[in-house]
Amino acid sequence: MNFDVLDEGFVIRRNPHEIEPVAVGSRCAVAPNGDLVCSYSLQSALGINDFVPNISRSTNGGNSWSEQGVIWPNRKVKFSIIGSVSLAPTGDLFFYGIQIPIDTPGELFSRKSPSRIKQNDLIWAKSTDHGWTWSEPQIISKPTTGSAEAPGPMCVTRSGRWLACYAPYRSFDQSLEIDRRQIVVVSSDDQGTTWSGQSMLRFDPPQSSGSEAWVVELADGKLLGACWHINEDIGEDYPNACAVSTDNANSWGPTHATGILGQSPGLAALPDGRALMVYNQRKQSPYGVRLALAEIRENKFHRLADQLVWQTESPTQSQSSGNHVDWEDFAFGEPSVTVLNQNELLVTVWCIQPSRQGIRYIRLGILEK
Secondary structure, three states, X not given: OEEEEEEEEEEEEEOOOOOOOEEEEEEEEEOOXXXXXXEEEEEOOOOEOOOEEEEEEEOOOOOOOEEEEEOOHHHXXXXXXXXXXXXXXXXXXEEEEEEEEOOOOOOEOEEOOOOXXXXXXXXXXEEOOOOOOOOOOEEEOOOOOOEEEOOOOOEEOOOOOEEEEEEEEEOOOOOOOOOOOEEEEEEEOOOOOOOEEEEEEEOOOOXXXXXXXXXXXXXXXXXXXXXXXXXXXXXXXXXXXXXXXXXXXXXXXXXXXXXXXXXXXXXXXXXXOOEEEEEEEOOOOOOEEEEEEEEEEOOEEEEEEEEEEEEOOOOEOOOOOOOHHHHHHEOEEEXXXXXOOOOEEEEEEEEEOOOOEEEEEEXXXXXXX
């Protein structure tokens, strides 16, 4: 299988030569009425604790986009919110992410050495009208202490189980002990009333941690979880990690390497049972976004194809390392891939480039060899 670029443009565009909000964290879902609903957050600058979740919409398969606006205008003064939309088998759209309180305008939501995120809550919300209106965010109880990082969307399985994964993070409270050597998945069988949690991915190397985690249900009912796997001691990357569940997330198999040395991954399931993993490549030229096709055999990730689908002008804004610790200098990130139909895919990615800034989309055709 190859991927042919059919069209590319912007879901939302910002002028790189003027002071405007930065658009980050794009995710798309196909609503039951056929609209493409894209979520992202605007913030005054990378690192500032003022994420405002927004939606843009396309009614023509991604050829053009209009800004729908802020999801919860009543919350943007008190809470910084970033998250992702996804489609449930019922036809409902879900929003899943984190909510961080805002104590002082202009404050930072993170600290370095080691990486910390201001204490936050996991949240979810639902839309029953194709993403036009949303319920108020509800808090998900975490089985871990400290903060959470949760850029991947909620996965509602065909059996009705709600799944959401996150990376446990150190908060600003240095007295808390945080187990960073895991990715946690929380699940609910009563539509979000109660939640339980367990490790989805576990990491053996010392000073090892995960970030940017996703979980998706494949066509055969298996669940695939994946993340960016980081060596916190030296700041370098391990190959992206993954694990598989064959029993609806009651248990998870061993954590394996995908064989892909990338950064933030995004997952999608193809109708034929294969999986897609889109990911950033900041370390190896050509820099940009790559898309891999894989089969899951014997509960391991077997890569069948891997192709550059969007090339960036610069991997970072000021020639930093591209390591996880330098994320405030990234020039693009958090790609997602959405299956539009049996012949087309849509990739989105946020970018801060000299000539283009905003949420970029790339519409791809699927070419079978």
